[in-house]
Amino acid sequence: MELVLAISIGVLAGSGIWLLLRPRSFQVIIGLSLLSYAVNLFIFSMGGLKSDAAPILEQGVDVSTYADPVPQALVLTAIVIGFAMTALFLVVLLAARGLTGTDHVDGRER
C-alpha cells in the first residue's frame, strides 16, 4: 500500500508541477489542482497508513490499532481551502481572459 500511495503522490505532484510551468492558464489551474491532490494525499499518509482502523477511541482497546485522526482533520481543512482557492483562481483566470483576449499567463502571445 505504501508503494502505491508513494507512486501516485509522485505522479500527481510531477504532473502538477509540469503543468504549472506551462504557458496556458488552463494548464496552470489543472496543475495546481493536481498538486493539491498530491499534497492532500501526502498529509493523509503522514498519520501512518492503516486499513480497517477507526480514528475514534474506545475504552480498553490498544491505542496503536487506531488511525491518527489529526491528519484526517488537517486534510479536510486543506481540501476545503484548496477548493475555495481554485474557484477564486478560476474567476481571476476568466477575468484575465476577458481583459487581455488571450489565455496566455502573461496576457500576450509571444
Added chain:
Amino acid sequence: MNLNDHLVILPILLPMLAGIVLVIINERHHTLKLALNLGATALLLVLSIVLLSRAAGDAGAVTATYRLGDWPAPFAIVLVGDRLSAAMVMLASVLALAAATFSAARWHEAGPHFHTLFQFLLMGLNGAFLTGDLFNLFVFFEILLAASYGLALHGSGRARVRAGLHYIAFNLATSSLFLIGVSLVYGVAGTLNMADLVVRMAAVPTESRPLLNAGLALLGIAFLVKAGMWPLSFWLTTTYAAATAPVAAMFAIMSKVGIYVLLRITSLLDGVSAGFGYDWLFFGGLATMAFGTVGILSSQELPRMAAFSVLLSSGTTIAMLGYGDPDVTAGALYYLVASTLGLSCLFLLAELMERGRSAEADIFAVTLEAFGDDEETEHEEEVGIAIPATMVVLAISFATCAILLAGMPPLGGFVGKFAMLSGMLGSVPVADGTVPAGTWWLMGLLIVSGLATMIAMLRTGINRFWAPTDDHVPRVRVVEIAPIALLLGLSVVLALTAGSVMSFLQTLSDAAYDPGSYVQAVLGSIAGGGQ
C-alpha cells in the same frame, strides 16, 4: 466572563465580525460601509494598544495564552499573546487605520467589497501574529491571502489582473509547500503546537532529523516567499506596484508576516535545531538586499521603486535573522517597524505624486466607468477639501520618507541601522576580535543600500518637485494627507523615544530567544488547569 481573559482573541474576532456585517450591507451604502470599516479599525487600534501596554507592563515573557474550546494545551489550538505578537498586531492596526482613511478619498469606491476584504485581511494578519499552532497558522495565512487576492485586484484593469494572476498562482503553489512542510513536521514530531514542538524536537532521534529538517526547510521556503527573499520575490514587485495605494500600504505589512513567522520559528527552535537554516537566511538576505538595491536604482516609476524598497527592507531583516542573536534581532525589529511605516507612507505618497500623470488617471477613469461614477460627483464635494500649498506638503512628506527609508539621521531608519550594526559588532567574541567576512559584506551592503535609496529618492524628488516636466499640481485632500502625516509623525515619535522602544525590543527579543518561558506559559497551563 471577564473581557480581560479574552483580550487575545479579540483582535481576530473584531475584524471577522466587522467583515461579516460589511458583506451583508449593499454596495450602494458605501459611506456607511466606510464608516463601519473606519470604526472597526479604530477599535482594533485601541485593542492593540491595550494588548501592547499589557505585554510591555508584564514581567513574564508571555502575557496571555488562550486555549480555544478550553482543551488542554497540546491538543487545543492555542493563541499566544507575547510582546512580539502584540507589537506586530499594533503595527498592523496602525497601518490599517492609515490605509482605510486614505481609501476614503476615492479608492474604496473603485470596486466592490473593498471594506469587507480589508477587514478579512486584518483578521488573517492578526491571527497569524497571535496563533501558537502551525496548522492554524496555515489557515490564517490562507485567510489573509484570500483577502489579499481580492484586494490586489481591487480597482481592476489589465495590469492588476495580470499581476494578480501571477500572484495567486505563485502563492497557491507556495501554500502546497507550506502544507507539505507542516505535515512532514507532524509526521516526524507528532505535534503542531509550536511550544510542544520545541519539547518534542529534542527527543527526535538522529535518523529522523533530516526528514524534520526537510519539513522545516519547506516551511521556511513558504515564509520566505511571503517575505520576498531573492530569488522567490519576482512576483512581489509587479503585484505591489500594480495594487492601488491603500492596498499596497497594507501589503507592506504582509511581507513582514513572513519575517515574523521566521523569527518566531527560528527563535523558538534555536536551542534544538543546532543552527539549522541560519546560513540560508543570512546569504538569502544578502542576495535580496543586493537585488533590492539594484532594483531601486533602476526603477523609474515611484510605485515600483517602493516595491523594491519592500524587498530591501525584507532582505535586511532576513539577513539579520541569520545571526540568531538577540541584540541583532532587536535592532532588526526596530528597523522593521520604522521601515514598514516608511514603506506604507511611500506607497500612499506615490499615488498622490503620480496623480494627474496620464497612465494612472486612465486606469482610474476605466474603473470608475465600470463601477458607475454617478455618485462620485456628489461625494467629491463632501470630502473634497483640498489642502493648500499641495506641492510643499508633498515635498516635505517625501523628503521625510526618503530620510526614514535611507536610514539617515535623525529618523528611525538610522536608529535601526545603527542598532543592527552595533549588535553585529557586539556579537563578535571579544577574545579574537576579528569580524567574519560575511558581517563585513552585510555592513557594506547595509550602507550601500541606504546610499542607493537616497540617490533614487533624490532623483525622483528632483524630477517631481524641482524640475517637473509638467506644471500639473495634483489635487490632494485632507483625508489623504492625514494618514501620511500620521505615519510620518509616528516614525518621528519612534525616533524620539528610541531609548525606551529599543529597551522594549531588547526584552522582546531576549524573551523570543528563550523558548523555555514560552513553552512554560503555553504547556504549563495544563498543570495549572487554566481559567
